[in-house]
Amino acid sequence: MPTTSLWSHWLGPGGRNRMAQRSARLCRRALAATMPAMAEPGSVRFLPLVLVASFLTLLLTIVRTLGEALQWHAKWFASAPGGSMSLLGIVWLVPLFGLLFGRRAAQIGSRPPFLAAFAVPLLGLAAIIAAIGWIGTKLQGQALYDGMATLFCGAPAVALLGLFVWPRLFFVTLAYGLFARIPVAVVQWLDLTQGWGTHYGMLHPSLPADLAFDAKLRLVTLAQFGLWVPFTILAGTACAALGAATVRRA
Numbered sequence: 001m002p003t004t005s006l007w008s009h010w011l012g013p014g015g016r017n018r019m020a021q022r023s024a025r026l027c028r029r030a031l032a033a034t035m036p037a038m039a040e041p042g043s044v045r046f047l048p049l050v051l052v053a054s055f056l057t058l059l060l061t062i063v064r065t066l067g068e069a070l071q072w073h074a075k076w077f078a079s080a081p082g083g084s085m086s087l088l089g090i091v092w093l094v095p096l097f098g099l100l101f102g103r104r105a106a107q108i109g110s111r112p113p114f115l116a117a118f119a120v121p122l123l124g125l126a127a128i129i130a131a132i133g134w135i136g137t138k139l140q141g142q143a144l145y146d147g148m149a150t151l152f153c154g155a156p157a158v159a160l161l162g163l164f165v166w167p168r169l170f171f172v173t174l175a176y177g178l179f180a181r182i183p184v185a186v187v188q189w190l191d192l193t194q195g196w197g198t199h200y201g202m203l204h205p206s207l208p209a210d211l212a213f214d215a216k217l218r219l220v221t222l223a224q225f226g227l228w229v230p231f232t233i234l235a236g237t238a239c240a241a242l243g244a245a246t247v248r249r250a
Contacts, residue, residue, distance in 0.1 A: 046172050049104055053097040054179035057090050061183050064088045068198035081202035090180055091231070098236035101172050102243025110168045111249075117166045117241035124161040125234040128227070140206045148204070148219060152226030159230035162237040169240045170233060177232035181224045188220045 064086070067077030078086050105111065128151075135147040162170040184200065191201030192213065203216060 045108055046101070046104060049097075049100060050172060050176050050179070053093070053100070053176055057093055057176075057180045058183050060088060060090050060093070061180075061187065064090075065187050065196075065198055065200070068200075069196045079197055079199045079202065081199060081204060086199075090184075091228075093180075094232050094235045095239040097176060098173070098239030099243035099246075101169060101176075101236065102240030102245075103247055105166075105168055105172075105240060106244035106247035110166075111244045111247075112166045112241075114241055114245055117169075117244070118238050120161050120165045121234040121237040121241075124158045125231065125238070128155050128158055128230065128234070132227075136204065136206075141208050144204065144206050145208065145211070145215070145219065149222060152219075152222040155227050155230040156225075159233040162233045166237055166240070169237050173233045173236035173240070174229070176236065177229035178225075180232065181228050184228075185221055185224045188224070189217065192217055192220070 064077060067073075067088070068079045071077075071079075076086065076088055131151050135144065135151060139147045162173065187198070188200045190196065191198050201216075201220070203211070203219065207219075
């Protein structure tokens with residue numbers, strides 16, 4: 001099938017239901033995959049930590065949404081596309097909780113070779129960041145939309161590097177990534193439908209100005225699960241390797 005036809009199939013007017021159904025199936029499979037891993041002996045110790053991390057992340061998401069919608073101090077609650085690297089972004093929690101996840105894993109005896117657990121996810125993350133930079137600076141209009149959508153569909157495959165180097169942490173960071181990003185996806189939908197004007201509903205300025213609502217919603221949803229969840233897995237696993245290194249071997 002030609003590329004244009006493929007994207008028309010999934011991203012065109014008739015693709016909304018297909019995309020929603022496929023996303024729902026993927027989420028069910030991902031959640032089902034995390035449950036056996038979290039239920040393994042020793043993994044029960046991860047559950048409270050993951051739930052606390054997810055709750056704190058949710059609180060930060062709520063505070064930031066309120067701050068941007070009510071136009072609080074712009075230094076902390078910037079509503080520009082991408083969030084302007086705000087210090088209140090939940091992205092900064094990933095290294096912190098990654099360190100804690102790694103320490104907990106080492107305490108229960110899960111500790112792969114440091115170099116593999118640290119360097120391999122980091123290389124995968126660097127590849128995704130490089131692709132983002134190239135797509136964001138070299139493409140415009142519909143080509144940019146297609147490039148971003150392609151990246152968001154391909155990044156999860158790169159995140160599988162974490163599964164090969166540290167399976168336990170892969171499922172832990174996957175669970176945390178989903179718990180962190182599902183609320184953001186809901187906020188994005190509310191922003192686009194209610195016109196809150198937060199960064200969650202802002203798109204890259206080089207995208208087509210006349211982009212339809214369905215196309216905007218598909219792209220921002222793909223970004224949450226196809227970019228930020230893989231980011232959480234890769235960055236979280238690399239930081240977990242550092243955290244595990246701080247725990248003395250028995």
